[in-house]
Structures are given as C-alpha cells and as structure tokens.
Amino acid sequence: MGSILARIKQGRWWKFHGGIHPPEQKFLTMHKPIRNLPLPKVLVLPLKQHIGQKGDIQVNVGDNVLKGQPLTNSPHPMAVPIHAPTSGIITEIKNTLVAHPSGLSELCIFIKPDEKEEWVARHICQDYKQLSAQEILTKITNAGIAGMGGAGFPTNVKINTKVATKFLIINAAECEPYITADDLLMREHSSEIVDGIKILNKVLSAEQILIAIEDNKPEAIKALKKVTGSLDNFHVCVIPTIYPTGGEKQLITRLTGLEVPQGGLPSALGIVVQNVATCFAVADAVINDIPLIRRVVTVTGKALEKPQNVWALLGTPIKHLLTQCGYQKQSPEHLIMGGPMMGFSLPSIDISITKTSNCILAPSTKEIPKDNNEVDCIRCGQCADVCPSQLLPQELQWFAKAKDHDQLQKFNLFDCIECGACAYVCPSQIPLVHYYRIAKAEIRQQQQQDLKAEKAKARFEARKQRLAQEKIKREEKHRKAAEARKAAMNSNTAQAKDAKSAVAAALARAKAKKAQASDDNNDKKSQVSAAIARAKAKKQAKDGIATNKTTTAKTSDRLTKEKNADDQEVLDSITSSNTETTKPNTKKQNSNDNNNETATKEKVLTKAEKIALAVAKAKAKKAAENSSTHHTDSNLNSIDNDINNQNNTDDINAKKQRIAVAVAKAKAKKQQQSTESKNNQSKESS
Amino acid sequence: MAFFIASSPHEHNRNKTSQLMRLVIYATIPGVFAQWYFFGWGNLIQISIAVCCALLTEFTVLSLREKPNGKAIKHQLFDGSAILTAVLLGIAVPALAPWWIIVIGAVFAILVVKQLYGGLGHNPFNPAMAAYVLLLVSFPVQMTNWQPPLSLMSTHLDFANTLSTILTGYTNEGYSVAQLRTHIDGYTMATPLDTLKTNLTLGLTIDESRKNMVFGENFALGWEWINLGFLAGGLFLLAKKAIHWSTPVSFLLSILIFTFIAYTINPGMNAPTMFHWLSGGTMLGAFFILTDPVSGATSVKGRLVFGALAGFIFVIIRHLGGYPDGVAFAVLLCNMAAPLIDLYTKPRTYGQINSNNTTKELT
Amino acid sequence: MSILIAILVLGGMCLFFGALLGYAAVKFKVEGDPLVEQLDALLPQTQCGQCGYPGCKPYAQAIANGEAINKCAPGGEDTIKKIANLMGVDVQPLDESHAQDNTPKVAFIIEEDCIGCTKCIQACPVDAIIGAAKQMHTIIADECTGCDLCVAPCPVDCIKMIPIAQTTHNWQWDLNRINVKTIDADDYSNKQSNNVKTNTTEEVNV
Numbered sequence A: 001m002g003s004i005l006a007r008i009k010q011g012r013w014w015k016f017h018g019g020i021h022p023p024e025q026k027f028l029t030m031h032k033p034i035r036n037l038p039l040p041k042v043l044v045l046p047l048k049q050h051i052g053q054k055g056d057i058q059v060n061v062g063d064n065v066l067k068g069q070p071l072t073n074s075p076h077p078m079a080v081p082i083h084a085p086t087s088g089i090i091t092e093i094k095n096t097l098v099a100h101p102s103g104l105s106e107l108c109i110f111i112k113p114d115e116k117e118e119w120v121a122r123h124i125c126q127d128y129k130q131l132s133a134q135e136i137l138t139k140i141t142n143a144g145i146a147g148m149g150g151a152g153f154p155t156n157v158k159i160n161t162k163v164a165t166k167f168l169i170i171n172a173a174e175c176e177p178y179i180t181a182d183d184l185l186m187r188e189h190s191s192e193i194v195d196g197i198k199i200l201n202k203v204l205s206a207e208q209i210l211i212a213i214e215d216n217k218p219e220a221i222k223a224l225k226k227v228t229g230s231l232d233n234f235h236v237c238v239i240p241t242i243y244p245t246g247g248e249k250q251l252i253t254r255l256t257g258l259e260v261p262q263g264g265l266p267s268a269l270g271i272v273v274q275n276v277a278t279c280f281a282v283a284d285a286v287i288n289d290i291p292l293i294r295r296v297v298t299v300t301g302k303a304l305e306k307p308q309n310v311w312a313l314l315g316t317p318i319k320h321l322l323t324q325c326g327y328q329k330q331s332p333e334h335l336i337m338g339g340p341m342m343g344f345s346l347p348s349i350d351i352s353i354t355k356t357s358n359c360i361l362a363p364s365t366k367e368i369p370k371d372n373n374e375v376d377c378i379r380c381g382q383c384a385d386v387c388p389s390q391l392l393p394q395e396l397q398w399f400a401k402a403k404d405h406d407q408l409q410k411f412n413l414f415d416c417i418e419c420g421a422c423a424y425v426c427p428s429q430i431p432l433v434h435y436y437r438i439a440k441a442e443i444r445q446q447q448q449q450d451l452k453a454e455k456a457k458a459r460f461e462a463r464k465q466r467l468a469q470e471k472i473k474r475e476e477k478h479r480k481a482a483e484a485r486k487a488a489m490n491s492n493t494a495q496a497k498d499a500k501s502a503v504a505a506a507l508a509r510a511k512a513k514k515a516q517a518s519d520d521n522n523d524k525k526s527q528v529s530a531a532i533a534r535a536k537a538k539k540q541a542k543d544g545i546a547t548n549k550t551t552t553a554k555t556s557d558r559l560t561k562e563k564n565a566d567d568q569e570v571l572d573s574i575t576s577s578n579t580e581t582t583k584p585n586t587k588k589q590n591s592n593d594n595n596n597e598t599a600t601k602e603k604v605l606t607k608a609e610k611i612a613l614a615v616a617k618a619k620a621k622k623a624a625e626n627s628s629t630h631h632t633d634s635n636l637n638s639i640d641n642d643i644n645n646q647n648n649t650d651d652i653n654a655k656k657q658r659i660a661v662a663v664a665k666a667k668a669k670k671q672q673q674s675t676e677s678k679n680n681q682s683k684e685s686s
Numbered sequence B: 001m002a003f004f005i006a007s008s009p010h011e012h013n014r015n016k017t018s019q020l021m022r023l024v025i026y027a028t029i030p031g032v033f034a035q036w037y038f039f040g041w042g043n044l045i046q047i048s049i050a051v052c053c054a055l056l057t058e059f060t061v062l063s064l065r066e067k068p069n070g071k072a073i074k075h076q077l078f079d080g081s082a083i084l085t086a087v088l089l090g091i092a093v094p095a096l097a098p099w100w101i102i103v104i105g106a107v108f109a110i111l112v113v114k115q116l117y118g119g120l121g122h123n124p125f126n127p128a129m130a131a132y133v134l135l136l137v138s139f140p141v142q143m144t145n146w147q148p149p150l151s152l153m154s155t156h157l158d159f160a161n162t163l164s165t166i167l168t169g170y171t172n173e174g175y176s177v178a179q180l181r182t183h184i185d186g187y188t189m190a191t192p193l194d195t196l197k198t199n200l201t202l203g204l205t206i207d208e209s210r211k212n213m214v215f216g217e218n219f220a221l222g223w224e225w226i227n228l229g230f231l232a233g234g235l236f237l238l239a240k241k242a243i244h245w246s247t248p249v250s251f252l253l254s255i256l257i258f259t260f261i262a263y264t265i266n267p268g269m270n271a272p273t274m275f276h277w278l279s280g281g282t283m284l285g286a287f288f289i290l291t292d293p294v295s296g297a298t299s300v301k302g303r304l305v306f307g308a309l310a311g312f313i314f315v316i317i318r319h320l321g322g323y324p325d326g327v328a329f330a331v332l333l334c335n336m337a338a339p340l341i342d343l344y345t346k347p348r349t350y351g352q353i354n355s356n357n358t359t360k361e362l363t
Numbered sequence C: 001m002s003i004l005i006a007i008l009v010l011g012g013m014c015l016f017f018g019a020l021l022g023y024a025a026v027k028f029k030v031e032g033d034p035l036v037e038q039l040d041a042l043l044p045q046t047q048c049g050q051c052g053y054p055g056c057k058p059y060a061q062a063i064a065n066g067e068a069i070n071k072c073a074p075g076g077e078d079t080i081k082k083i084a085n086l087m088g089v090d091v092q093p094l095d096e097s098h099a100q101d102n103t104p105k106v107a108f109i110i111e112e113d114c115i116g117c118t119k120c121i122q123a124c125p126v127d128a129i130i131g132a133a134k135q136m137h138t139i140i141a142d143e144c145t146g147c148d149l150c151v152a153p154c155p156v157d158c159i160k161m162i163p164i165a166q167t168t169h170n171w172q173w174d175l176n177r178i179n180v181k182t183i184d185a186d187d188y189s190n191k192q193s194n195n196v197k198t199n200t201t202e203e204v205n206v
Helices: A002-010 A133-142 A181-188 A190-204 A218-228 A248-256 A276-288 A318-324 A382-386 A393-401 A405-410 A421-425 A432-490 A494-520 A522-547 A553-566 A571-601 A607-628 A630-645 A651-685 B017-027 B029-039 B042-065 B073-077 B081-092 B099-115 B127-138 B140-144 B159-168 B192-201 B223-239 B246-265 B273-277 B282-289 B300-320 B327-344 B355-362 C002-027 C034-042 C056-064 C076-087 C119-123 C185-189
Strands: A043-046 A088-097 A105-113 A167-172 A208-214 A234-239 A271-275 A294-300 A308-313 A359-361 C105-109 C159-163
Touching (some): A002 A234, A133 A190, A133 A276, A167 A248, A181 A190, A181 A218, A181 A276, A181 A294, A190 A208, A190 A271, A190 A276, A208 A248, A218 A234, A271 A276, A276 A294, A294 A318, A318 A359, A382 A421, A393 A432, A405 A432, A421 A432, A432 C056, B017 B081, B042 B081, B042 B099, B099 B127, B127 B140, B127 B327, B223 B282, B246 B282, B282 B300, B282 B327, C034 C056, C034 C076
Parallel strands (some): A167 A271
Antiparallel strands (some): C105 C159
C-alpha cells in the first residue's frame, strides 16, 4: 500500500497488457460548453435503464406527474427507480424500442411535458456531512442512481460493500474516442463532483481517493487539481492516454498494479471504482434532492453540423438531440449509442436516452466505413498483442466459429471485456468481438438449458418416485383392507360364520344361474348382442357422416351398406335406440357449427355459453377420435356377425359371444349415457 | 432510409491483409536487386514464372471451391498471399533452374501446401519452403546447379541468354548450365556453402576453403550483398510494424550463439557467425520466411522459442547435415512444432492466478 | 532354432500382455454403466416421450443398448451430433416421424377455457402444472419443458404451445434479425411525429 501510494505520488504508473491508440476525435466537442436543450415533445422512459430488475410501475396512463416524481418502485435491491424528468402527463405505457443492441422492445412510460417544470416537494440538505452512511445510501437508492459510465450497475449496491475499502478510484479516464461528456462535466462542475466523491466516501470510508484522468484532458485536470488541492487523501492521477484505460480492471492495474482476480470483483482487493458522472449525480441527489433525471450526452460525429455536449433529460428521443445539433442525413443512416469502440448501432431514431447513454455518434459515411471485407485469419497475432485481457483472440475466433464451447471457456472467453481492440487492429477485418458475443450468448444459453434440464430431470425423478410411492401406498391399503376382511372371515364368531355361509350361498346361486343362462339363453343373448352391435355400427356410420371430419366417404359407404344388408331382421329392435342417437347427433353438429362460428367471430361469451362451448369442444374431440377408430369397431362388428351365423353349440363360441356381448353392452351404455347427458346439457344451455 | 447495423467496434485502423502482403513483397526489392546485380536476370525470370503459375493455380482452386455466398474470387486472388509465396519461391530456387522446376514448385506450393489445407490461414507449413524442399528432394541435380556470380563467369549472360537457358537448358551460343558453371581454369564453381561442405569432406579447413574465389573478399561473393539486401528489407518491415521483431531476432541470435559455440570448439572445421549470417538464405529466412504468421507461433514468447529452435536446427543442418543450407528444413520442422509451442506459451490471462493449471488441463 | 526362439519370445510376450490386460480388467473395473449416464446428460430432459420411451433416461438406456440415436425431437440436430460423437457412430438426420421444429416452447393454458379436469396435471412429466379438480389450472412457465404431453389429454383444447419470446435478456446477438425501421425522408423533418412504432410480435412474453 505504501509503495503503491509512493508510486502514485511520483506519477509512475503500472502497465497493463496491450491497448491501442485509435484517433481520438475529441476535438469535435471538447471546446464547446455543455448546452441546455429545449424540452422535447415527448419523453420515453424505459422502466429498466440499468443492470438488474425493473421496478413496479407507480403511475397510470393519464396521471399528471411532477418533475422528480418516482415512476417506479421496487423493494428488490437490484431495481432502481426511475423518475419523471419534467412535469407532464403520462400519455402511454407500452412496449417500444429501447436503447439495446438487439433492437427489441421493452416497457416504456411516455410523458408529454407540460412545459411548467413543476417540482415535487424537495428536501434540500444543507449539510451533507451530518448525514449517516445509511441515510446517504437511502438517498442514493431513492434517486435511482446507476453507474453512468456504461454498464449501469446500481450505485447503492456497489458502494454497500462489507470489505474495508483501501482505494476509491474515480474513473475519469474516458478513453473512448469522440466522447467528452465527462471531460466537460469535470470542467464545469468540478466542485460538485468533489462533493459527490466526499459523499460516496462517507459511506465507503476509503483510505485514499484516486481520480484517474487521461492526459488528453488538460483543462479538466487543472479544474480538478484546483478543487482537490487542499485535500490530502485526494490524488488526481494523470495517466497516459491509451484505449482501454477506462475499463475498470485496466484502470485498477494501471493505478495500483493489482489485478482483479478471475471471476472476482474489485471489492475483493478493497477497491471501489465509480464513474465521475455518477459522483456528480450523487452530489445532486444527496445535496439538492434531485434524482437522476438528466445527464450529459456527447452528441458528435461528422454527420452533425453542431456537435456538442448537451444536458439531456432521460427519455429524450435521439431524434430531438440530432435535430438540435444539425443532423445531416447519411445514406445508409448509421447511429451509434456510445463510443465507436464499444457502442452499439441503433435501429431507429426514436430510441431515447437512458441513464447509461453517454454519447450519440452520428458519423459520416467516410468517417466510419461500412464495408465488411472479412478475410481469413492469417494468425498474425496483432490481436493478441493489443488484448488488454491477454487472451488469444485468434484462437478464440476459431473456436467460436467451430462452436467449441469447452475450448472457448478454457481459453477464458469470459475474461474478454469486449473492448474491441483486437477487431480494431485485425488486418483481416474479422469482427472478432461479434463472434465472441455470439459465443458468449450461446454458452450462457447452453448453461441455462443445462440447468433447466437438470431441474426437469430432478422433477421428473421426484414425480416418478411420488407415483411409485402412491402406488405402494394404494396397494398397501388394499392389502390391509383385504387382510382385515379375511381376518374377519376367519375369526370364529357367529357373525363371521353367517357371513361366510351367506357368501358361499350367493356364489353357488350365481354359479347355478350362470350355468342355466349359458344353457338356455345362448341364442337369445347372441341375437341381442348382434342387434346392439349393429346399432352401434349404424350410429357410428352416422357419427362419421355427421362430424364429417376424418372419416372418408368410402368408410361411411361401407358402413351404410353393411347396415342395409344386415339390419333388416333386427330393424325393430333398434328403431328406438336409433331415433335416440340421431337427435343428439344433429344437435352435436349444430353445436359444432356454433363452435366454429363463435371461434371465428370471437364473441364475448356468457358463462353458460362458455360451458356449452367447452362441452362441445370435448365432444367434437371425442367424435373425431371415434371416427378414427371406426375401422377397428367395424371389424369387431363383423366378427360378431360371423359368430351369429355360425352354429352356436360350440362352447368356445359361446364364451366368445359372451365377451362380445359384454363389450357391446358397455359401449352401448357409454353411448347412451353420453347422449343423455348431452341432451340434458344442450337443454340447459338453450 | 435504412439504418446500418453493425457490431462494435465500429472504428478500424484500416489495415488490410493485402496491404500487409504487398508491403512484404516490396520489402524483398533490395534483396532481389542484389540478386539481379550479382547473378543476372535468372531469379527475376523465375519470379515472374512463379507468380503466373501461382495466380493461375490459385484462380483454378478458388473457382472450384467457390461457395454460393463466398467472397469474390478476385478479392482473394489478389490478397497478395499467393504472389508473395511465388516471389519467395522464385528468389529461393537456383537462377538457372529449368522452367518446369519453378512451375512444379509454384503449383505444389499453392495447390497442395496452401489450398488443400484450406487456403489462406490454414496451411500448417510455409508454402514457399515446402515447395522448395519438395524440389530439392525430388530434383537434386537441377536444384543444386547454382550459378556463380556474373563476375566470375567466362560467358556473358544477358537477359536473352538467361531466358533461353531457363527454357531450353542452353544459352543462345549453345552452352549448357554445366558449362556455364565451369571456371576458365576448368573446375565447376558452386555456392560458397556448397564449396565449404565439399571441401570439408575433402579434408580442407575453413580457411583453406575460403581461398576459393566464390567467397570473394569478404564472406561470400554476391551472397553477402543479397543477404544484406534482405536484411534491409526486413528492417523496413520492422519499421513499418509489418512483422514482429521477436522471430528474426531470436533466430539470428540463436545462430550467433550456436555457431559461436561451434567456432570456439573447432575453428578449423566451423565457419564463423558472419559467414552463416550472410550466406545462403539466412536473412531471407529470418525476415521473410520465419515471420510468415500463418505457419509460425503466435505469442511473443512463442515466437522467441520458434526462432531460437529454427536457428538451432539451421546450425545443426549446416554443420552436420547432408545439405549445404538448412533454412528450408529448419522452417518446416519449426512449422511442425509451432502448435505445440503455442500451446505451451499461452499467455497468462488477466486476473488468472496460476497459468499452469490451464496448461495442465489442456495437455 | 532361431524360429523356436522367436516363437518363444513372442509367446512369452503374448502371455505377459494377456496377463497384464486381464489384471487391469479386474483391477480397474468400472462400476455401473456410465455410458447411460453420459447419454442421459446429453438428452434435453424434456421427458416428452416422443422417442417412444417414457422419459429421457429410458431412451438413454435404449441408445446404450443399440436403439437409433435420431429419435429425440426436442434435442434436434445438436443432440444427435453429440450422441453420435459419444457413441462413435455416424450422425443421422432426425427420425422423419419426429420431424418438427424444435424451437423452445412453453405450454400455456387459456384459463377462461379450462374446466379443471386435471388431465393435463396427470400427463405432465415434470409436475409443472398446478390446479385441482374443478379449479382452473395454470402452468409454471419456468418449470415447463415444452414437451407438449399435456396438449393431447386436454378435453377442451385449452393448452397452447407458445414459442419463448425473444427479450433483451435472452437475445443472442443476431444482428441480421434486427427489425430496422425505415422512415420517410420527408417525414424526418417533421418534428416529433408521435407515432412511435412498436415491434409487434405475436409471441407471448413468458
């Protein structure tokens, strides 16, 4: 620690591996003050503007909101609230395009400003030094502050570490080309920033505070040195300009020579890094009770006539900013949110500014060419020379193309910070970072899937076990019941004896009856069974016609013929049942039609109708199943008929017939029941 | 109006592989100029034939391999890699070798060594050197018919004579290559390296051998200037950051160390370092062949090992091997070792506590 | 004589190595059948039964016993490749009877239509449906494997399989699929036309 401080005081910085010197292009905006913009016509506020969860909406469409009024709220620690950037009326809450590389939609609140700028009641803190750490944390949480450097990690979570903090590093490096938002903020508001740092340090109580700033911002350095000159644990560290110094890990190494362990956080080293704009927001929130509702945005690029830093209210559509800065339309349009190294292209001009948008880059067509001349990698190794994470980008690229996830992880893909240095220098113009992003997303998804599969497997096994246990329990219950009965039977009480003899008598009676029946009524029974079977066949033929779903004309024809040929002699016996079944069939057809109609028209249904509909659906489904099983049924029927025509004295035949009869009976019963219930229900519904 | 969507980084330093290749080709100019000055038109003719054959082969293969969504053939054809291979091969072969030697070499280099392995970036061996070794092994007579420097030749070898010799084997006056190589005194002249090797087997010491006129006043007549030319080209590439310093430096240092050891052990039988540095294909190998990124090691540490290994093999072959020069063999052997070198010289990733763990896992 | 020596030497070596192998087989015997476990780990664990086996593990067992490797519809090509790799056999195209898209889906119960018959609950292999008799059922989307086994038993067809919607969380850097909005050049100059178009997707966010 002592030697680190000594080196810092001497201005001898450690080195991190790699890095590049892209053209800075900061001259476009660095000499102009931050401009205030007129209010836009509408503000579009995404519910989630940071890493974490989105909060619950506290307002409704049509509500009047005041400037600074919280719009969302959530008890979840990773959810930071958003606030109304100005007073106005909420016109809509709906999904719309948000500032995300995917160009997907998320839930947003639309506010139409009323131009009155009415504030909610504010509690201006006269002396923040009196506040306790907990009070400061609450204020920061309520102000909705998330890291404004780019990642958007909730600030209250970041500064709420349990580990003792040795260094509080204020990241003012701003190493990306073009961006000057932090530079200008430091020049114009250095004392507020220092207040913010002091407030943060009240929570963190770090031993030393290092303000890291690249040497290409002389005026900001001067301003900061002026306000921190009298403070003894503040160090303004002027470090050489090289991209990506502003990366958290790189900055830590640059200043302290320490490396954040793989998969660990800087807090493990007793270091907290905060962006300089976040410090300003903290000061605003704690002292003036102004939540995070605006930020400095660098609107730059050679497609603009007046590139400048502007104070943009969160939710301001980019279109408004570009119009104010004199946007010259390019063909094709290319808008980048963030810097040219790590920013993402926008799919629309209607996307709004969020807490993390530090720059809108509108390059001219010449400035950033759009040709993609990717050629094969020649393993020149330039990417490995510039990689700040000391990875082997060319190897990773091959593994990424081959989707070799194991190797990718072995080569530490997840240590890639996506700074883009490798792709910047690649002579083969391979979009290396893009390959890594895809690979990372795939690996993450794979991991999630594996996790899900693991869970599914566990649940499946648990269910199997549960079913097995239930079965065992059921068997156990049955066994116990049987045993109890047996025990009762076997015990020598009079009751038991009576019961026993009664059972025996019943059995004997049943036997006798059965024997008689089989002797005498064979013919009669088989006739009845045949009749019922035919009736069934006929009904099914009708079903087939009525439902007209899957039965082919051929099948129904055959069935009708069959019916005509066979049914003459038993016509009488089935007339009644026939009439019974025909009615509901037609009804069913009607209800089917109804069903279709209602489905297509999507009427609002009453409860009764809904029930009817559900029943109809069930029936339709069953009917479809029935018609698909016609073949087997008719086969069964023909077997029955064959049996009919044969000589019935044979014992085996008799047995077969009895089975057939039982089956036919069961079927007929089922059919009857269903028709009855159908009748009842259709009555009910009508 | 459509929006342009791209992945970051949007900025690029606008270097291209083809530019890199072109730069390397330009860097060969001083060496080729020295070759022309001391040995005449032979190598320039060889280079032109090689370039034509290489482009033709490349075009044929690319047409056959063209995928429906593939990039334009023209784009790949003129990315400079095939031309560079041809130039290096043209420089490497004997100036008066018959035309079919260079044709076979160029076609083999592009077709087998480069394209059959998957094209640019996928070849495990340096195409020029692999083709050179193929020719050397298959046609030892033609490939060792080295022409002496013009100043030592009895016949005047102008452009027409050179062309005719390459195409027909005879000059316009009807001299064969063997006759061209004969000194006025009646003995056949060879390269300094050849002479040294032959004389050592004959029992002559280095100092005795160096009295031969092919050695000239310094180290090797003509060859020293050719090597200096390639050194100059190499330094130009270093200045332009087209190649990394690690491979040539470790290669030359390795040669220095091992030849110095050999020289201290037995000065009579081993040539001094400067001779090795400035004869044969040493500088061409150091700056143009070993620095081929495709077939070399990738990390700085790896390149240092790669260069040192190449230097070691180079010295071993020159001192103990059957062939007078060892650059081509050394390069090919090191190409084979490159993946292994890469594996063991994987840099420690930022924040990684112990790099040995991963290396162990990988093995 | 020399032949005899050769035969003796070779015979001796045979015996020695045979003994060595035999010893190794006894000493390093692998308990159980890890192949089934490995195969099971490759399968997607939807427990859908489309392969004709009651769950993923039984199918893994069957593959180990020589069943075709191309019957896992939810796993699709990727799973077949992985199994082929593990088993050392050729990759086969997905069994035609199972040919279907294997985009990840979840079941969704149209709750107004549900009659509370509990049939889907009984069908669900991972107990991802909650509900009781005569009570409306619903699906725990996080637990649903998308096996669609609950769709067939439903008597009122109120279960739908819905593809999982793409959100900013699960988006996979597919830049080519970004819905780029085109705006009219004249319209641009008109300040703030209030018609912020939304990305209309038919997919339901689950």
